[in-house]
Amino acid sequence: MISKRALGQELMAGLLAVSMVASCGFCSAHAQAPDTFYKGKNLDLIIGYPPGGSNDLYARLLAAHFSKHIPGNPAIVPRNMPGAGSFVAVNLMSASVPKDGSAIAIGAPTLAIDEKLGTSGVRYKTAELNWIGRIAPLVNIVMVKKSVGVGTIAEAQKKEVTLSGTGAGSTVGIYPTVMNNMFGTKFKLVNGYKGSNEAMLAVERGEVDGHSTAWEALKAAHPTWVPDGYVNLLVQFSAKRIAELPNVPAAVEFARNDEERRVIEAIVSAAEVGTSFFTTPGVPPARVELLRRAFDATMADPDLKADVVKIRGTLDPMKGEDLQKLVAQVANLPPDLTEKVRKVYVQN
Secondary structure, three states, rough: OHHHHHHHEEEEEEHHHHHHHHOOOOOOOOHHHHOOOOOEEEEEEOOOOOOOOOOHHHHHHHHHHHHHOOOOOEEEEEEOOOOOHHHHHHHHHOOOOOOOOOOEEOOOOOHHHHOOOHOOOOOOHHHHHHHEEOOOOOOOEEEEHHHHHOOOHHHHHHHHHEEEEEOOOOOHHHHHHHHHHHHHHOOEEEOOOOOOHHHHHHHHHOOOEEEEHHHHHHHHOOOOOEEEEEEEEEEEOOOOOOOOOOOEHHHHHOOOHHHHHHHHHHHOOOHHHHOOOOOOOOHHHHHHHHHHHHHHHOOHHHHHHHHHHHOOOOOOEEEEEHHHHHHHHHHHOOHHHHHHHHHOOOOO
């Protein structure tokens, strides 16, 4: 016979086992429950540029496909917020937007180096932003109308060339300024145009000789300008020539020594940041992870890939984790190199 004590012990053990199974079942169900934060909500996509340029184009491309890969399928709402080379939008994301992942943004690829150099208007910490992912690198070029008679950097060192610009803080003005300061070109910026589309219209109207903008923006807005010989491409701002522009020299090729090469490489690191998206500081890590994985899935989406082909675009994604490391590298530039970059980067 089983004693009352033994029976009581068996009963307690059985109850404990049932309790543990029930508890584990609850934990499992809780762990596997879908994230419902975005259900029935909007996800703002803040674009630090006017409509029509390459950043706006890629942002709206993301907006068309991103929602279906986010649990809860929020409505993606693009909002153009131009100003100060995208600093207006980025400062807002850093300070005023709720830190819950309810907004993502795209800004200048030079955000990290602008912060490092203490550029006027910067009120953000690049490494504190949560980087979600990159669609593609963003290589800028300088184009000049063929009729102007300037087809090389050597010729631009001898003859003044007017370029339409959009204002301080944008690569549209930064890169030609670097060429002036380092290599003696005579690019003269005429600022005040609202975005690259308007700036390229100024080229057509004869108001200026040329423009510096993203290769992607030129391809999308005027795909025949290069093939038909309407413009000459003088330089591409990248560490090496990209496959689409094998005959256009990269900026680093003009470096006359190792020091100049290091300076140029630091500046054109922005090309690697490219068309990248971020959310605010302080977003819960699990939600950052959710956005990053949704972004990765969007980049692999056949529908998005088909749309990239339609706009003659480029798809070369980078994961958010790798972007985070890239901007941190710029934040950690050694002081001596930072000062050398500062001397040639600041617009006069």
